[in-house]
Amino acid sequence: MSEYDYLNARVRGMSTDLLTSGFYEQVLAAYSETILMDALLGSAYSEDMHRARERHASLSVAAAVEAAVWSHAAATFQRLLFAAPPSPRRLIALQLNRWDVAAVAALARARLAGAPPHEALASVLPLGEMTAEDLARLAAEPDLDGLADALTKGKRPIGFEMRRALRECPAPADPRAVERSLYQAYFAWALGQLREGDPHEVLLRDGIRRHIDIMNVVTLLTGIRARPQETRPDVLYERGLLPQKFLDELAACPALEDAFEALASSYLGPGVEKGILTYGQSQSLGVMERFLEAVVVEHSCRLFRRDSLSAAVPLGFIWRAYNECVNLRLLARGTRYHMPAAAVRLELVMV
Numbered sequence: 001m002s003e004y005d006y007l008n009a010r011v012r013g014m015s016t017d018l019l020t021s022g023f024y025e026q027v028l029a030a031y032s033e034t035i036l037m038d039a040l041l042g043s044a045y046s047e048d049m050h051r052a053r054e055r056h057a058s059l060s061v062a063a064a065v066e067a068a069v070w071s072h073a074a075a076t077f078q079r080l081l082f083a084a085p086p087s088p089r090r091l092i093a094l095q096l097n098r099w100d101v102a103a104v105a106a107l108a109r110a111r112l113a114g115a116p117p118h119e120a121l122a123s124v125l126p127l128g129e130m131t132a133e134d135l136a137r138l139a140a141e142p143d144l145d146g147l148a149d150a151l152t153k154g155k156r157p158i159g160f161e162m163r164r165a166l167r168e169c170p171a172p173a174d175p176r177a178v179e180r181s182l183y184q185a186y187f188a189w190a191l192g193q194l195r196e197g198d199p200h201e202v203l204l205r206d207g208i209r210r211h212i213d214i215m216n217v218v219t220l221l222t223g224i225r226a227r228p229q230e231t232r233p234d235v236l237y238e239r240g241l242l243p244q245k246f247l248d249e250l251a252a253c254p255a256l257e258d259a260f261e262a263l264a265s266s267y268l269g270p271g272v273e274k275g276i277l278t279y280g281q282s283q284s285l286g287v288m289e290r291f292l293e294a295v296v297v298e299h300s301c302r303l304f305r306r307d308s309l310s311a312a313v314p315l316g317f318i319w320r321a322y323n324e325c326v327n328l329r330l331l332a333r334g335t336r337y338h339m340p341a342a343a344v345r346l347e348l349v350m351v
């Protein structure tokens with residue numbers, strides 16, 4: 001029996017707790033904080049919602065929803081890791097490590113800014129291999145050196161890689177340089193763990209390379225928008241799916257509109273097509289980034305139904321659960337800021 005037979009049966013069982021399109025239509029039909037909270041109390045998020053309201057009575061409804069959603073996802077991913085046999089667990093951990101890197105990058109920025117631990121933790125999502133308790137201990141470290149040393153206490157491979165990245169960062173006082181060192185270390189290390197011909201591992205390799213593409217594209221778009229004040233973009237990450245020639249041509253675009261036209265010819269084109277109107281109304285690069293990321297998220301979510309006997313099932317499930325969190329955050333913030341339901345629906349990624 002394959003290591004994935006039992007695991008994938010468990011994952012399919014866990015997937016029954018994911019929200020359906022009917023949930024979103026129910027909330028959007030009478031869009032308000034009360035409707036959203038009532039709908040979540042009738043879902044798999046019920047216990048997390050009750051705990052969030054009890055622990056954080058002073059939080060707004062939207063903030064309580066976000067706290068419950070991320071707590072639920074963190075517990076779900078930890079259950080998935082615990083249930084996985086050794087080989088699948090290694091791949092699942094490599095996938096979840098992307099959020100460990102994001103969390104440590106956020107903590108490092110907070111530490112460099114002199115923010116207290118509770119403020120640092122407010123910007124962190126405990127969705128990776130590291131638990132909320134692990135991240136709280138890291139946030140309590142007094143400086144970047146202490147943070148680097150504390151990363152190895154859990155004996156996780158990603159912790160050692162991140163410590164090395166922090167130690168070897170050429171500009172440890174520059175938050176952007178620290179973040180780049182962390183991600184560069186993760187990308188190189190994670191891709192180095194994956195064998196080219198393995199049918200399970202190629203799925204994760206492809207996902208990591210798409211993550212590299214998104215970060216490179218956002219870097220280039222940000223640099224284009226900053227011109228002429230900033231003419232040289234940050235150094236790009238290597239080994240994404242988009243060829244270097246394409247990235248060079250994108251970097252040479254004189255304006256964002258030209259860059260969007262160039263992106264329309266790539267696999268990220270559907271994101272440009274869906275997001276260009278909303279971007280035109282908001283002039284927010286973050287909005288376009290959301291639509292570009294949605295292309296990668298949709299691709300990754302579809303893995304869930306690709307091969308019932310492979311790593312596609314747990315990897316696809318992770319992305320579906322994460323996408324659900326992002327959708328619920330959009331709903332929560334939309335109710336808080338009284339956004340029209342039609343505008344929120346446009347940004348939801350339904351898979």
